[in-house]
Amino acid sequence: xxxxxxxxxxxxxxxxxxxxxxxxxxxxxxxxxxxxxxxxxxxxxxxxxxxxxxxxxxxxxxxxxxxxxxxxxxxxxxxxxxxxxxxxxxxxxxxxxxxxxxxxxxxxxxxxxxxxxxxxxxxxxxxxxxxxxxxxxxxxxxxxxxxxxxxxxxxxxxxxxxxx
Numbered sequence: 431x432x433x434x435x436x437x438x439x440x441x442x443x444x445x446x447x448x449x450x451x452x453x454x455x456x457x458x459x460x461x462x463x464x465x466x467x468x469x470x471x472x473x474x475x476x477x478x479x480x481x482x483x484x485x486x487x488x489x490x491x492x493x494x495x496x497x498x499x500x501x502x503x504x505x506x507x508x509x510x511x512x513x514x515x516x517x518x519x520x521x522x523x524x525x526x527x528x529x530x531x532x533x534x535x536x537x538x539x540x541x542x543x544x545x546x547x548x549x550x551x552x553x554x555x556x557x558x559x560x561x562x563x564x565x566x567x568x569x570x571x572x573x574x575x576x577x578x579x580x581x582x583x584x585x586x587x588x589x590x591x592x593x594x
Contacts, residue, residue, distance in 0.1 A: 454560055455488045455489050455492045456492055457560070457565055458489055458492075458546075458558060458560075458565070459489065459492040459493050459496050460496075461558060461565050461567065462481075462493065462523075462525065462544060462558070463496060463497075465544060465556060465567075465585065466502060466503075466523065466542075468581065468582035468584060468585040469542055469555075469574075469579055469580070469581060469582070469585075470579065470580035470582075471503070471522070471542070471579065472540065472577070472578035472579060473540070475502075475503050475504065475505045475522060476505060477505055477506060478505055478506055478508055478522075479501075479502040479503060479505040479506065479507050479508070479522045479523075480508050480509075480510065480518070480520060480521050480522045480523075481493055481497065481507065481508070481509045481510070481521070481522065481523045481525065482509075482510055482511075482512040482517075482518045482521035482523070482524050482525070482538065482541070483509065483510070483511055483512065483525045483527065484511070484512045484513060484514065484517075484524070484525070484526050484527060484530040484531075484533050485526055485527035485528060485529035485530025485531065485533070486525070486527025486528065486529065486530070486546065487511070489525065489527055490509060490510075490511050490525075493509045493525070494509040497509055505522075512524070512538075513531075514530065514531045514532050514533045514534070517533070517534075517537040517538065518538065519537065519538065519539055520539070521538045521539075521541040522541055522542065523541055523542050523543075523544065524538040524541045524542070524543045524544070524554075525543075525544045525545070525546075526543070526544075526545040526546065526547055526550055526554070527546050527547075528546050528547060530545075530547065533550070535550060535553045535554055536553065540577065542555055542574075542577075542579055543555050543556075543573075544556045544558055545557055545558070546558050546559065551568065551570060551593075552570065552573070553573065554570060554573060555569065555570055555573055555574040555577070555579060555581070556568070556569055556570070557569075557570070566590040567589055567590060568589060568590050568591040568592070568593065569581060569585065569586060569589045569591075569592045569593065570593045571586065571592050571593060571594050572593055572594055573593075
């Protein structure tokens with residue numbers, strides 16, 4: 431599925447306009463990449479920045495492609511699949527897709543959790559959604575601060591909804 435998009439990223443630090451046929455998966459990957467740059471982790475990242483994806487193989491593949499051979503916050507980026515019955519415990523970021531099953535976000539420990547599932551929003555930091563061909567996201571600021579993450583004010587300002 432593709433969407434005709436004109437997205438102005440000035441508020442997220444971009445100085446260009448993206449106007450093209452972009453797949454929903456690619457768009458989600460771009461936003462996840464930008465979200466990461468506006469988050470401060472409570473403790474040092476280490477050598478590996480591990481992004482774990484559950485329930486969305488297309489998004490995992492797109493993130494793997496986008497982050498291959500890149501550094502995130504000074505660490506080597508790695509994208510892996512994770513499953514409810516065999517969760518990864520050392521994720522830096524956990525992304526739960528629509529088909530992630532009975533996934534308990536708490537199994538990832540101190541990771542930053544981004545979800546596409548409304549039912550998990552109370553236990554994650556960002557709810558990512560596509561509505562009317564536009565990316566929308568809500569921020570659970572209460573959850574993020576409880577987990578000691580710092581969310582940049584620019585991200586809070588452009589969120590569709592902020593739960594405090």
